[in-house]
Amino acid sequence: MLMYTCVNVKENYVNSKKSFQKLESDVDVNNIYLPLHLYKEVQELNSLVGKDCEEYQSKKDRHLSYIKERREEVKQVLSEAHVRSIEEPFFWISTEWLRQWSDIITPSCIDNLPIQCSHGKVPFTRVTLMKRLSNTAWQWLFAKYGGGPELTNDDFCIDCLKNAAEKAVKADDYREKRAVLRELAEAALAGNCSVGTSYYVSRPWLLQWLRRRNVDTPCDADAGPTAALTCTHGNLLPELSSGAKRVLVPESLWNFFYENAVKVKPEDSLGSSAFPADTEPCETCSKEMTEVASLEDSLRAEKLRQRQNHEKLILGKSFALHADCSYFLIPSSWLAKWRAYVTTTGKNMSSIIEPENLEAIICSLTCKHSRLVERPLELAWKRGVISQKISTTGGLALISESDWKFFCEEWNAQESKGIHAKIAFANNTTNKVPGSSQEVPVVDEELDQIKEEKYCQLEERAPFIITDPEICEVCIGERESSELVQKLNYSDEDICVYLVHGKEAPRSIIEPSNAPGRTSKRSKKTLHGSSMNFRVSGTTSVYQLKMMIWEAFGVVKENQKLCKGVVEIEGDSATLADKNIFPGDILWVVDSEIYENRDIADELSEQKMEPNQAEEGFRGTLLSSVMHVQALKDNPTDDSVV
Structure with missing residues (x-):
């Protein structure tokens, strides 16, 4: 049985307050409400806190009094710092130290080293870094803080003043001398060198020397007037060497160049080597250049010979093919590299890499079944002329038998390892004109009609290439399948979709250009x-x-007619990989306007809707089977209903 007690909250609060006041006012040990040991501990802690408070207050008072004294000190020193007359002696003091002394509570000793020169005196160049102090103010600061050094008004540095004056005079002389010799340098560049002893200097170096303006003293750019003309053996480079263009200058101008170069870089002896006009080029370098030149000449002649041997292939255009001729196949990628290598001449001749070994490339085209793993490029058949489509990335290109023999001779390949090819037609129509015979005469009108019929028959025939060895469809199929799987296994890539206004998309969208361009997400x-x-x-x-x-x-969604090229994309459950949609593809969509517009939120809400859960009591029965109910709705005449 529960029992309740009524308590007056206000009365309880008053009683507790009275007891607390009694505890505070009662100091008698006998009547105290705290235990004796706890009461003593509280008293000890209170005494310690009281002492700490007294110490803090005393420190605070001392600190405030010291700050007050420092303020009075700063005011007093600044009031006495002014120098009243020119004849009155004064002292120099660092502006930086004076600023710190006025801002910091406990400043350091006086530091005048930043305003002192190497001679131990005051240079005129550092006047902005110092202040004048009267004798009274300096003596007061020096007596209290110490430091130094003492710099009086008589401690100005005469040596620094003389050095500055000498530099100014030398700068004037250098500018005047350079202005006079500038005319000689311009004349030397024009090829008008004065009669007498002359020396070689680098032409690019002389040009940059002339371009410099407002120069007072020699600098690093004055070093190395002949550095570009000096070979590794310390001799004069041949004039045909790269970067070894030179100019003859008079002896007076060369002496000026040499003096300045030695002043700037005295350790660089090769950069300022003297080469008089009668100096012979280095024999070793000349011999090496001759060998390189002969190699380049032979390479140039070899490329010219290859261009002459392959006049049709070098153009990179398709040429007419014939069914009764024998051809050979080589990779179109190798042919593109060879064409770039042969057509490059001049200074860029050595920058193009030589194509791979032709025989090794041909051998790599056969699989384990001794068949070809590459297909020839497709043939074009137009107006009775057969030609092959051009590609520089993949596929096998047709070349004539003479071209193959020249390639074998030029690239050390065996003719027997070539891939033979012939052109055939899809049907077995003979090449004879139908209806013609040697015994039966044909009139001109009938002959024209027969030729026209023959031309129409030829247009309907599809030429193809027969290779020896044959093409291995198994290996090619496996490789293409693997490449297709890798290509379709992409993620987080861009495709472009055009919203077309009208029934059909323009040709630029259906057949887009393959040229790369800038893509935008907007x-x-x-x-x-x-x-x-x-x-x-x-x-x-x-x-x-x-x-x-x-x-x-x-x-x-229901109004979208989505297409890629001319093919419509259907099947909402299919993936983009199933529809062969690759990264960078261009799709286009047309609004059929059959269904009414509705909010996309309705579609999203329908996706989130789930079937209503059945009552727990019907679990395991047919009443909880959603699939069975749906089947009953779809087939009301089913036997299960009966």
Whole structure:
């Protein structure tokens, strides 16, 4: 049985307050409410706190009094620091130390070293870093803080003043002498060198020497007037060497160059070597240059010979092919490298890498089945002329038998290892004119009609290439499948979608150019509509892409006719990889306007809706089976209903 007691809150509070006041006012040990040991401990702590408070107050008072004294000190010194007349002696003091002394409570000793020169006196160049103090103010500061050194008004440095004057005079002389010799340098560049002894200097060095203006003293740019003309053996480089262009200058100008170069870099003896006009070039370097020149000449002649041997291939254009001729196949990528290598001449001749070994490339085209792992490039058949399409990245290109023999001779390949090829047609129509015979005469009108029929028959025939060895479809299929899987296994890549206004997309969208360009994530308007880039993956479904298009362009999912080229993309559950949509592809969509526009939020809410959960009491029965109920709705005449 529960029992309750009524308590008056106000009365309880008053009683507790009275007891607390009694505890505070009662100091008698017998009547105290705290234990004796606890009471003593509290008293000891109170006494310690009291002492700490007294010490803190005394320190505070001393500190405040010291600050007051420092303020009075600063005022007193500044009032006495003024020098009243020129004849009155004074002392120099560092401005930086004086600022710190007035700001810091406990300043350090006086430091005048920053305003002192190497001679131990005051230079005129550091006047902005110092202040004058009267004798009274200095003696007061020096007596209290010490330091130094003492710098009086008589301690000005005469040596620094003389050095500065000498530098100014030398700068004037240097400018005047340089202005006079500048005319000689310009004349030397023009090829008008005066009669007498002359010396070689580097032409680029002389040009930069003339370009410099307002120069008072020699600098690093004056060093090395002949550094570019000196070879590793310490001799004069041949004139045909790279960067060894030279100019003859008079002896007076050379002496001026040499003196300045030695002043700037006395240890660089090779950079200022003297080469009179009769100096012979280095024999070793000349011999090496002759060998290099002969190699370049032979290489140039070899390239010229190859260009002459392969006049059709060097143009990089397709040429007419014939069915009754024998051809050979080589990789189009190797042919492009060879064409770039052979056509490059001049200074860039050595910068192009030589193509790979032709025989090794040909051997790498066969698989383990001794068949080809590359297909020839497709043939074009137009107006009775057969030609091969051009590519520089992949596929095998047709070359004539003479070109193959020249390649074998030029690149040390065996003719027997070549890949033979012939051109054949899809049907077995003979090349004879139908209806013609040697015994049966044909009139001109009938002959023209027969030729026209023959031409139409030839147009319908599709030429193809027969190779020896044959093409291995198994290896090529495996490689292409692997490449396709890798290409479709992408994530977080961009595709472009155009919203086309009209029934059909323009040709520029259906057949886009493969030229690379700048992509933008923003929507941009074109003449045919607007476009936008979407970030997708290979596993993105068509439904998800349509939802992105709905959100971006406002076209309802049901009204979207999504296409890639001329093929319509159907099946919302399929992924972009299933539809062979690669990164960078251009898609286009048309609004059919069949269904009414609705908010995208309705579609998203329908996705989140789940079937209603059945009551727990019906678990395990047919009443909780959603699939069975749906089946009953779809097939009301089913036997299970009965």
